[in-house]
Amino acid sequence: MEQLPRKMKKRTRVKTLRGTFVMSILLCFLGCATEEKKENGSWAYHRGDAASSNYSTLDEINPSNVARLQPVWTFNIKDMSADARPGLSQCTPIIVDGALYTVSAKGWLYALDAKTGDQIWSFDPFDGGEGGGTVRGVSYWESGEDKRIIFGSGDRLLAVNAQNGKRVGEFGDNGGVDLKIGLRDDPKDLFIALTTPGIVYKDLIIVGGRLQDLYGSPPGYIRAYDCRTGELVWTFHTIPLPGEPGYETWPKEAYKTAGGVNNWAGMSLDSERDMVFISLGSPSYDFYGADRLGENLYGNCVLALKASTGEYVWHYQTVHHDVWDYDLPAPPNLVTLNRDGKKIDAVAQITKQGFVFVLDRETGESLFPVEERKVPPSYMPGEEAWPTQPFPLKPEPYARQTFTEEELANYSEDNHDSLLKKFRSLRYEGMFTPPDLKGTFMFPGTRGGAQWGGAAFDKETSTLFIRSMDAAELITIVEEKIDVGANASLMEQGAALYGSYCASCHGPEKKGSDVYPSLIDIGSRLSKEIINQKIMNGVGMMPGYSSIFDEGQQEAIMAYMLELEGGSSTTANKTVVDNSTEETRYLNTTGYTTWTDSEGRPAVKPPWGALNALNLSTGEYYWKVPLGNYEELQEAGAPPTGQEGKSGPVVTAGGLIFISGSEDKQLRAIDKATGETLWQTTLPAMANATACTYEVEGKQFVTISVGGTKENPSGSVMAFALP
Incomplete structure (x- = not known):
């Protein structure tokens, strides 16, 4: 692959470039838009500008000095209770006139001094209520x-x-x-x-x-x-x-x-x-x-x-x-x-x-x-x-986009045999194999390819930087028939509803995942009223089910969630019996979840996550590098495994890409010309949000929303700059 041309300003080392790439850079410099110059220093849109480019003209931080980058302020959010499940903010702040605006994992709006991180004001849209919900x-x-x-x-x-x-x-x-x-x-x-x-x-x-x-x-x-x-x-x-x-x-x-x-x-x-x-x-x-x-x-x-x-x-x-x-x-x-x-x-x-x-x-x-x-x-x-x-x-x-049996993970002989048996039981005829009653292998899955973090477009070189994931998924189609008998208990009816609507995210045993919380023993953490409110109105990544569950089904699903043993309910049983006479529907009970083995490891061989540099003018790639690493799964002498991640990259005129969002909790600065990681730091928790960069009083900052921890479930906003 060719190496991406880099901007020479403020560089201490010079790479030899092919003449065509040099000409590409000259053409880009001649065409710099004045509109971006006017916005230099701000990050006034969710993706940096109205074009969703995730691009900044700032170049104070560049490959020659990024190794000196250090945290300069942290704003610890305190809007969740101390015993709450750690939040996972997905919000990219915007910065206008020196003020930074962001939304916490709980859904509160904050205004901070973009230079110091000091709070200017906060706004609770729930007026003291439970709150919650993803806001990016x-x-x-x-x-x-x-x-x-x-x-x-x-x-x-x-x-x-x-x-x-x-x-x-x-x-x-x-x-x-x-x-x-x-x-x-x-x-x-x-x-x-x-x-x-x-x-x-x-x-x-x-x-x-x-x-x-x-x-x-x-x-x-x-x-x-x-x-x-x-x-x-x-x-x-x-x-x-x-x-x-x-x-x-x-x-x-x-x-x-x-x-x-x-x-x-x-x-x-x-x-x-x-x-x-x-x-x-x-x-x-x-x-x-x-x-x-x-x-x-x-x-x-x-x-x-x-x-x-x-x-x-x-x-x-x-x-x-x-x-x-x-x-x-x-x-x-x-x-x-x-x-x-x-x-x-x-x-x-x-x-x-x-x-x-x-x-x-x-x-x-x-x-x-x-x-x-x-x-x-x-x-x-x-x-x-x-x-x-x-x-x-x-x-x-x-x-x-294609898959063979040789690409199944091989952690051990027994493990591989188990995955192989499952794979051979499924329908798979390449990408776009439709869902099937026998089960379907889907590659890429719904969590594969690109995700909501988006791509970053380098306006200097017409290069698109794309985070990608190679994530397999299983489609398990079942008929929506939840008639478990007139004398069935609420628990049994709730279990049927859970299997149809909830298991694909929270797992068949309610164990949850890296994204979806465990529901085991949830009654010890939340009141019945709060649980029902979340089910009916939705919270975080979960939609509300008020238009799906009637009164009887609410009663049944709550019985299952809270493990309430007992007899049947006339209301719930009537609902279940009535539903069984409706038009048959088909549901995928394993959707939106990466296929893993019995120990939670990816069922396909790495790499599982990468960063790509694509020349949009020619349609050719400059480079592709793994992004993130599971050290315990990395074979000796093999490249990093890459990890799944949904946040996107930010690219700057200073020659850098900033990106986080993988489970290794790293915020990375990557050389946009080569894909080489030049700096990285371990954050207190995973930052499942796209970063932003801006300038205040001549100083460039890189800022990112960071997820919550056991000590501080609400999470934080962290800013980095040169000393």
Whole structure:
């Protein structure tokens, strides 16, 4: 692989570059945008700028001095009880006018002095209530002296005065807008949460939202609200209504019942073109689509709309009729390529499959060849998998997409035999093997390829830096039949419900995982009321089930969670019997979880995580390096194993990439030219958030949200700088 060209400023060592790469750098320098220069020093958007580039023009910290980087302040958050489960913040702060704004793992909003880490104010959106919920960032809007932070808190869009932390009363209803209103169905039966912030265009805040990946989910309409008043300005129907483009790709009545197709991963903005670019998820249910036969626009699409009005401009679908949960996991990067001496504005979209789709920003046409290839058919009752799927011929995938038995892990002979037996029992015909009643091996899985941390685009060299994961997954499809008999106990009925709706995340034995908490003996940690509230309303990564569980099912699932032995319930039994007479549904009980062996180790051979440097102009990779390491699983003389991680990279004009998010708790500074790790430090806990970098009074800082510990469950925000 070629070495990425590096910026020479402030370097003590010089690499010999090929002439073509030198010319590439010169062209990039000549084309530096003045807009980025104006924003130099700030980090005013969730991904650094409206283009979601995760890029900074700062270069005080560079390869020649990064080894001297040290912590300069830590803000310890104290909004969770001392005996709480350690939180895992996913929030990337924004920095505007010397103030840093972030959201804790509990969901509180904080304003800090970006230079010292001192708290300016805090805002509790729950008014003293339990709180919780994943929030990955906030948005900033100002008009004269009116400066606001607009962010999601569960199903509400809130506006807070950026200077004093008070609710903005004239925004919506006493500072908030109910996001459940306007999603077609009865608001009281819906779950929606704004985990990734919307994007501000003039006086509009454009938002998507996270929905349940279940039957009965509402549609994920894109909406724009007035930043001053909270008034709804426009709505785009991601599941088209009759007469709208794309309606013909669904069954005629699907617009009344189909759900999903939501933007949970973020969006990007080209303000000069008045265009917003949106990455959309799959339709619901994720793994079975007999009720939504067709291509299902705008599921799994990069969607371009007119930002001021929501009018359709173009779309590009990356998966037809998705039954693998291959959501678009990150916002599109707005990029500029160099082709034959000409600049082309484009959109680069990373995917869970390991593809990069590079599209013309004006038209949505692919700038590299894409081939529609035949894929395996579905054998599920009533299902019709789409016969082809798009495969970009360039760039090559950044994650493994094929698999053989030789790639199964081999920790011991017995262990390998067990994995091999399981693998041979499953259906596997390559990528896009549909879910099947016999079980399906899925590679990459829903946690493979790229994730919500997104990619970073180096504007100097037209290079896209992508974190990738090679994670396998099992799809276990079961019929939703939970009739366990008229005399069944609540425990037995609750166990059936748990197996259908909860086991895929929390495990069949309630042990949890690195992401999802253990539910064993949960009654000793939380009250019955709090447990029921979390189940019904959702918390963190978990959606609410108020629209799924009726009163009887609530009673049954609570009995199972709290291990309440006892007789049957008339209400619960009636519900179970009634459900068994409804139309048969199919559920994946092992979804969203990496396939591991009996001891929790990855079932496939490493590498399991990597960082990739892709030249978007040519479609060729400069380098790929493992990211993270399980020392106990690393074979003698072998390269690092790599680790899964969902946060993304940040790239700077100083020649560095900053990235964390792996289980080894490392924050790393990587040479963007070579992929070499130049500096790393061990954090108090895993930092499952993308970092940011900014400047205050001429000094560059690198700041990151860090997860909680046993001593401080609330976690912290840490800043690093040169001495």
